[in-house]
Amino acid sequence: MVVDVRDQGNGRWRRSAQCSDGNCVEVNAGDDGVLVRNSADPGVQLPLATEAWKAFVDDLKADVFEPGEPRVATE
Numbered sequence: 001m002v003v004d005v006r007d008q009g010n011g012r013w014r015r016s017a018q019c020s021d022g023n024c025v026e027v028n029a030g031d032d033g034v035l036v037r038n039s040a041d042p043g044v045q046l047p048l049a050t051e052a053w054k055a056f057v058d059d060l061k062a063d064v065f066e067p068g069e070p071r072v073a074t075e
């Protein structure tokens with residue numbers, strides 16, 4: 001599901017301090033989950049459950065992603 005930022009309206013967006021070109025991932029964590037957006041197109045947001053965001057961050061820290069290969073969930 002994609003949500004327009006005008007429908008959300010509030011919250012604090014954060015991005016990496018290393019972002020310098022204005023095309024960065026921004027994150028807004030709240031009580032209902034996490035919203036993710038591209039700073040170059042902030043009108044579109046990807047809503048995630050808190051548990052899904054935590055699992056994604058844990059995988060990033062564990063370096064489980066292979067560069068250049070899409071990861072598809074299989075259940």
